[in-house]
Amino acid sequence: MGYAEVSVNSPVAQRQTFSYAIPSGLSIEVGQAVWIPFGDKLLQGIVLELTDYPSVEETREIAGIIEPRPLLSLSRVLLARWISEYYLSPLFNAVALMLPPGFERKALTYISTPQAPTEHDISSLTEEQKHVLRLVQRQGKVNLKQIEKALGFRQARLITAQLLRQGLVVKSYELERVKAKPKKVRHLLLAVKASEALEEAAKLREQGKATGQACLLKLLSQTTQPVPLSEARRRANCSTSVVQAIVSKGLAEIKEIEVRREPISYRGITPSEPLPLTNHQSLALKAISSSLLQMTTNSTSPNVFLLHGVTGSGKTEVYLQVLAEAVKLGKRGIVLVPEIALTPQTIERFAARFPHKVAVLHSKLSLGEQFDEWQRIRNGEFEVVIGSRSAIFAPQPDLGLIVIDEEHEWTYKQQDKSPRYQARDVALKLAELTGAVVILGSATPDVETFYHAQRGDYHLLQLPERVVPNEGSPLPKVEIVDLREELKAGNRSIFSRSLSQATAKATANNEQVILFLNRRGGATFIQCRNCGFVLGCKRCEVALTYHFDEDTLVCHQCNYRMPVPQTCPRCLSRRIKFLGIGTQKLEQEAGYSFPRARLLRWDSDATRGKGSHQTMLNKFRAHEADILIGTQMIAKGLDLPLVTLVGVVNADISLNLPDFRAGERTFQLISQVVGRAGRGTLGGQVIIQTYSPEYYAIQAAAKHNYTLFYQQEINYRHELCNPPFTHLARLVYSHTNDALCQREAERMRQRLSEEIESQGIDNLSLIGPAPAFIHKLRGRFRWQLILRGTEPSAFLSQIPIPPGWVVDIDPLGLT
Numbered sequence: 001m002g003y004a005e006v007s008v009n010s011p012v013a014q015r016q017t018f019s020y021a022i023p024s025g026l027s028i029e030v031g032q033a034v035w036i037p038f039g040d041k042l043l044q045g046i047v048l049e050l051t052d053y054p055s056v057e058e059t060r061e062i063a064g065i066i067e068p069r070p071l072l073s074l075s076r077v078l079l080a081r082w083i084s085e086y087y088l089s090p091l092f093n094a095v096a097l098m099l100p101p102g103f104e105r106k107a108l109t110y111i112s113t114p115q116a117p118t119e120h121d122i123s124s125l126t127e128e129q130k131h132v133l134r135l136v137q138r139q140g141k142v143n144l145k146q147i148e149k150a151l152g153f154r155q156a157r158l159i160t161a162q163l164l165r166q167g168l169v170v171k172s173y174e175l176e177r178v179k180a181k182p183k184k185v186r187h188l189l190l191a192v193k194a195s196e197a198l199e200e201a202a203k204l205r206e207q208g209k210a211t212g213q214a215c216l217l218k219l220l221s222q223t224t225q226p227v228p229l230s231e232a233r234r235r236a237n238c239s240t241s242v243v244q245a246i247v248s249k250g251l252a253e254i255k256e257i258e259v260r261r262e263p264i265s266y267r268g269i270t271p272s273e274p275l276p277l278t279n280h281q282s283l284a285l286k287a288i289s290s291s292l293l294q295m296t297t298n299s300t301s302p303n304v305f306l307l308h309g310v311t312g313s314g315k316t317e318v319y320l321q322v323l324a325e326a327v328k329l330g331k332r333g334i335v336l337v338p339e340i341a342l343t344p345q346t347i348e349r350f351a352a353r354f355p356h357k358v359a360v361l362h363s364k365l366s367l368g369e370q371f372d373e374w375q376r377i378r379n380g381e382f383e384v385v386i387g388s389r390s391a392i393f394a395p396q397p398d399l400g401l402i403v404i405d406e407e408h409e410w411t412y413k414q415q416d417k418s419p420r421y422q423a424r425d426v427a428l429k430l431a432e433l434t435g436a437v438v439i440l441g442s443a444t445p446d447v448e449t450f451y452h453a454q455r456g457d458y459h460l461l462q463l464p465e466r467v468v469p470n471e472g473s474p475l476p477k478v479e480i481v482d483l484r485e486e487l488k489a490g491n492r493s494i495f496s497r498s499l500s501q502a503t504a505k506a507t508a509n510n511e512q513v514i515l516f517l518n519r520r521g522g523a524t525f526i527q528c529r530n531c532g533f534v535l536g537c538k539r540c541e542v543a544l545t546y547h548f549d550e551d552t553l554v555c556h557q558c559n560y561r562m563p564v565p566q567t568c569p570r571c572l573s574r575r576i577k578f579l580g581i582g583t584q585k586l587e588q589e590a591g592y593s594f595p596r597a598r599l600l601r602w603d604s605d606a607t608r609g610k611g612s613h614q615t616m617l618n619k620f621r622a623h624e625a626d627i628l629i630g631t632q633m634i635a636k637g638l639d640l641p642l643v644t645l646v647g648v649v650n651a652d653i654s655l656n657l658p659d660f661r662a663g664e665r666t667f668q669l670i671s672q673v674v675g676r677a678g679r680g681t682l683g684g685q686v687i688i689q690t691y692s693p694e695y696y697a698i699q700a701a702a703k704h705n706y707t708l709f710y711q712q713e714i715n716y717r718h719e720l721c722n723p724p725f726t727h728l729a730r731l732v733y734s735h736t737n738d739a740l741c742q743r744e745a746e747r748m749r750q751r752l753s754e755e756i757e758s759q760g761i762d763n764l765s766l767i768g769p770a771p772a773f774i775h776k777l778r779g780r781f782r783w784q785l786i787l788r789g790t791e792p793s794a795f796l797s798q799i800p801i802p803p804g805w806v807v808d809i810d811p812l813g814l815t
């Protein structure tokens, strides 16, 4: 007898699999979905492994098969295991990432007659038993619920159990009501030959009656394909009764036909041809193509390329051509984009190059659409799947290429629920398991990615220049405005003189302006309006956060506290201010300063619901507004040729987040904004307003110089032992009682430090506990602990984490 290790869909299963015996006659494969008895319930499980021996003495049997075809390939099974182990998440949560949408449902029990009915003497049965048996025989298959309704729960269970024991009926399980049914549409087609239909139509016409029917018959005779009923009615301009008339005459019939939901509309997309590449592009293509040719699954390190190039340097064209190479080799690809709603142009370009071979997966699709796409992807109908972070789990067969565009984006990390995975790291793991080649593309690579490229873990490919199709559009001019000087000159507006003049001039010339303000979170920091000094923690070098409730400044990393000073510690000025202006306030101010300009605010408050990004973008592109005001959302891949001026209203906001990635964040944001300007032929200008004009990240971004930034940043990371030199794990405890929260956090610290000591681990350190950056969230207080070292995940995996704690491995930030 064989056994299966099954990942069970139950919260108590945690990171474990359970052993089940495989009943004889049932053929079970790895990756298959099965029903298994668990306690007194019947649950869903996925078979992760087949074994000759069970891992426990007593096993129960697998109750049935949910779907005959395995849902997960072997590589995805291994990937799920890795995710669960590394991110310390329940195993089924990791498995569920790879299941078809709408899969998680309850089992329905059916009673039916056996396939080979045996001769039985049923005279000994009770009347009720006979009654149930007859019902089953009559209907072939009966839902157990139906019998329960008729006889009552206990009686129904008792009787069916007796019938089952005698082999008179058998039991099977099916998924509860399918939430995402294939879409069926009523179609109309001829039931007679086309010539007959035309004859009939001519006859009706001659008689001068029933012109509707004649019209409809003519329409149907023009095609051998069934026509959707609604379309037929619209084209023949006829009513339902006309349709009924020809159906009842036996001339046509109505059929339910399964149709595909098409999430991409190919209407208006003209197929495109590969462009002749620039030198840099073709070097990149050659390097990646040769690696595609040598793809192997048995190497332990995947083939990873970092394609580093500014916006407009032709990265997407390289992705397209590498993908074409992969397709030639019989392979397929997955392309991840940071946020699908913001990348319609990228999707269109793939759709134009690979017509009808592009699948789009993202959470805004209806469940039905997601279900359809998943099935079609698994059937190998697409050459490429495009989607946001979860598209990495698409069941794309023959995977040869994974592209992660804008690989530095934070949206690739799932933060809000378990598994808290980083799609980029998952992609690297998947590539290792499948032999696929990975391209990480960015204008501002993540410092950790670049570090790996420098070390030779990844191949570094550079596209140093913008592709300039029609001369013009060089990188824009960047001006840094020192806000301290503005104050000295008596300008108290949030617009510097420079930004104010440039905005007025651009709008007067009928050009467009983007004003950018990145405000995140509710807490605020304190800055001297005279010298720009921001109060920071002496121990952690991160900005202190002001807590309104206690009127205190707090370090969110180590819990250092101090009262709000009356004067600036650096210049002794009394003009110490709380900073925290948002986009709404900015809109108001812009209204006063530029009364003639039409304003459009674009932030997450202004864009809710499907399609509103696109609406907003179309509006602005159609020049229905002069000034676009927004958060970091507007800094993403948009092509806006009329924009000639971009203003960064306060570059210091991301810079002062209490986080070691603040410098990197600032650099990325400013670089992206700079990349927005001057993509058209009009050229462009960028004005950055800051209190810290000498700050390395701002300086480097203004000079379009990634290397300059990277060199500084990697030194800081090294000095302070931050990633990529270490890994972090963040543990957050939340509770309605703040004091209790703090005590629990201190207890955990105690526990962990004892463990570190007793195991003699010397490369792990504990930071905190301290209140989380958002100390109180939805009525609950939050305290956090940071574990920093070589392998915090491996260390934590052996420690039972009490309920109430959330563990985040490789957290994005410490805020």
Ligand code: ADP
Binding pocket: 275, 276, 277, 278, 281, 309, 310, 311, 312, 313, 314, 315, 316, 317, 318, 467, 469
């Ligand atoms: P990125 O992805 O780096 O932003 P794109 O691939 O979108 O760059 O290229 C920017 C623009 O240049 C696009 O309009 C694209 O069609 C065009 N382009 C890219 N490569 C070439 C090329 N080899 N020849 C001509 N135009 C190109």
Ligand code: ZN
Binding pocket: 528, 529, 530, 531, 532, 533, 568, 569, 570, 571, 572, 573
């Ligand atoms: Zn000062």
Ligand code: ZN
Binding pocket: 537, 538, 539, 540, 541, 555, 556, 557, 558, 559, 560
């Ligand atoms: Zn500190």
